[in-house]
Amino acid sequence: MIKEVAKGGSYLLGDVDASTVFTPEDFSDEHKMIAGMTADFVENDIAPVDERIETQDFDLLVNLLQKAGELGLLGAAIPENYGGTNLDKISSTLIGEKLVRGSSFALSVGAHVGIGTQPIALFGNEDQKAKYLPSLVTGEKLAAYCLTEPSSGSDALGAKTTAVLSEDGKHYILNGTKQFITNAAFADVFVVYAKVDGDKFTTFIVEKSFEGVSTGPEEKKMGIKGSSTRPLILEDVKVPVENLLGEIGKGHVIAFNILNLGRYSLGAGCLGTSKWAIDLAVEYAKQRKQFGKALVEFPLMQKKIADMAIYTYATESVVYRTGGLMDDALKTLNVNDENYQKDVVKKVADYALECSVNKVFASECLDFVSDEAVQIHGGYGFTQEYKVERIYRDSRINRIFEGTNEINRLLIPDMLFRKAMKGELPMMEVAANLEQELVAYMPPMIDEDTPLEKEKAMLASAKKIFLMVGGTAVKKYKQALQEEQEILEIISNLAIQIYALESTILRTEKAIARDGLEKSKQKLNLTVAFAQETFTKIELMAKDGIVSMDDGDSALMVLSILKKLVRFKPKNLLHIKREIADKIIQSDQYTV
Template identity: 65%
Template sequence: MSVQDTVPKGGQFILEEADIHSIFTPEDFNEEQQMIARMTRDFIEGEVAPKREEIEKLDYELTVKLLRKAGELGLLGTDIPEAYGGAGLDKISSSLIGEHIVRGGSFSLSHGAHVGIGTLPIVIFGNPEQKAKYLPALATGEKIAAYCLTEPSSGSDALGAKTTAVLNEAGTHYVLNGTKQFITNAGFADVFIVYAKIDGEKFSAFIVEKEFPGVSTGPEEKKMGIKGSSTRPLILENVEVPVENLLGEPGQGHKIAFNILNIGRYKLGVGAIGASKWAIQLATQYAKERKQFNTEIANFPLIQNKIADMAIRTFVNEALTYRTGGYLEAAMQHLNMEENVFNEAAKAIEEHAIEYSIVKVFASEALDFVADEGVQIHGGYGYISEYPIEQIYRDSRINRIFEGTNEVNRLLIPGTLLKRAMQGRLPLMEKLQTLQKELTGYMPPMDLSESAELLEAESKMLESAKKLFLMVGGTAVQKYMQKIDREQEILENLSNMMITIYALESALLRAKKTASRKGEAAAQLQVDMTRAYFQEVWSDLEKWAREVLVATSEGDVLRTQLSIVKKLVRMQPINTIALKREIAKRIIEAEQYTTTVK
């Protein structure tokens, strides 16, 4: 992997310029990783896709059978160490499985819940005895896992859980009581990761088996999408759980819950990439087949514009998600998962919590956009269940709710940044002081004149965007101080700015890295998509900045700040209509998402 030994700190991207060699991109996939991707595609095309209708009717037996077939191929044990029956592969390999398995529709959710949030708590936070007992069966699919955090009265507020655990008099078992809600795989899972409060106070995690007396499930939920996945309540009535099934120490459940959610947010982004690529392929193929007014609708500029926008969002999502995956792999690769690495793993995963939340928000919203446009290109047929785009559209909606709602994640992004600054983990305050001196002095307009250097104008725009965020964020912090967490609209705007800056930088670095390796001609499509995206979102940064400043300042101070904003958001408009037509041409020629020029 071409990720530098010293991984950038979480949130550091907003303060410093990143180097193209410090990030992982899809162009860095090695042959083994590409082989795993091909194997996953073959499995889905050969075994899962032909049974889509049966899966959507909630055929438990079929889903479990397919999961076990996936286990035989090694598609359940990628993250599990070899010592416990898995393959012990890198995080990019498991990501590629997640990206390509989404074409299995609801099956992909059953698979993802099992290998991700269901199994990873034991892989990462279990002790050697727990790993030896449970992981071999989870790697083959002999046992299926589920993750139980949400409750009827607590969703995003996970620590508000009411499920209790009380140690019995003999000190041999914890007695669990409570109900968990919206549990994926609940209808056929054998192993549940359950969160409960010991003595009603210490939030903790337990491994609970289906066969333990007192474990039962409620009826299946009737859902808008992901209909072929099992979603039920888990009911715990005086369930005796052996003390050796406690994950970590009492009161450490939050470290497990939040960090598994962090990985879940990243994996959601990977799945969104796969679904977006699928939607683009369906839309372009349909647009070339469908004729109106005696011509293929793919020839209509407005259809081409949609296809270009779908491809651009997917390109940016792919860039920022796999960049983050590179950070996750670099942070985790030194850990020996055969041993007890509880605290080390928690620290390693938590480091890039900001980036995981960014991936979750951007990816889920990008997929919603792509799926919506895919339906629109299909016209009336996009509304018919016979066409897969209809299922993609319905299934995509849950992603903005999964793994913490997008609203909660938006609050976490700037909130975590400020918290780390207060802890001295990021030099945010020092950067603000330096920037304040720079902005109050003479500041010449940004020079966006023609340059021979690739994406030079966009590089300068990115630098200005970071200054804009720091100026606006610093103003908000100075006004509200410790009470800024109450100003959710302000935090949302700051979050949107951070998400957009991370997206812009990821696309820029990816295009530059590709050009440095393969030449500018080979990277032309990536360069075009990067330039188009900068133009598309640039005015949003100005809008969010102005909203925050008007809410936090007034009079001469506000007028001065707005004049600085005007200088920072200066841009050189380009002909995006022509640019997008060229992008669409490449996608339509390929009849699928592509980032290369022939």
């Protein structure tokens, strides 16, 4: 029986049953096998030549991409009739998570299988899919995605590249330059965005072999040095009309949906790299001795390891919960339906908000974790002899890729309010009912001895706080709210933290119900620590938002309600964090 599927963004408006959420503890034997195969491929084939890849040995990189194709790693999201394996979203996520220990190689794979191939898989017609997908799945041909331009980064629709129909009606003539194109040096197929007649934003499939296609020099980058990043130059390129992807003037539909998928995948990559950084930090801290003791014996080092694990656990919970949501939604579709691909796009688009949350939370988690990993390594962490130096440099691009974190923070409330205005989410009704409830609100009585009871109460309060702040903003600014970016950022941050908090609580609640409290002790500790620190952030964000909107008497009234909503006794986290670190140190790696 197909279970009821939660709508995107609905987590903010009510309770969620832990049994409905996918967690890493739900991995099937097949999931574990795919993860193991990918990890083995990286260890046996990528790691030994890692330094050569970093020097931009593109012949080697292409050969390895083709080997990944032979293993089926390039076709996980492609239907079987085009040579793919059509795996579920969780399997694709595991592949992405495990590949990241291949550094720049992983980025090349991600650009090819995600933003490079998926536009054709999801929006191509039958002829286009039959022509391109089989060779993209094997790695015989490699793909690149061309959206950004020198004058338009976040403003993708401001593109200057043009497409003009030829007099004989057989070709579109493309002119323009695309910037920061991953895989440009060796890609055979480019998904290019251009404006037909100067104003209709449209997508085209452009082959490297077309006359007038060339690339500029490699960018000299801070990180991800082994990958190719070049401009794509289009000079009177004749693109056959049959290579128009989707509809004229509907390129934004393809671009935004592909970016949503890219944001989710980026979150999975950041998760895998965070785990890797923890493993490297623990390994080093156990070997390195100072003042006659190993670094791991010092409480401040233990605290760092615990904090890295706490935020990585939350990220892991967020990523796999979101993957599970998309898988549940896709299971409701009939693969034989003629509109299957269009329905897939609609189902995935419903979780665009969650994909943005994944991207922002995971990329900022990785920046924190990689920074702490370097700090644990001390001066050696600043040298290229140790991998954490590269992880630190490589991590920085993730807050820029797939729409900057600032853009994603503006998108989250925009998507939420659009859903509310369309009647897809009863946000305004819930907020209105809450307004009356809060006037007489009294903090709940909590049994501190019942695992997760306080954390779940915090979560319930956090959702009320979100609706209170969001509702106040809508009432005050109405349509002008879109111009109040500082307020939108606060609303977005609240939504991000609540999703992470809830995902973590639900994962641990589900684990306790299945495995018992003793076996779930590490998860419980991680959750208790994350909940307390996150709730403190939520309180500060809410105060900032309330005062920013009104510092008069009405603000004092709202702040008095907030004071009741945040009335929780703090817990001493010192020993909890020591327990978390101890288990990781004993295991020599990130473990829950």
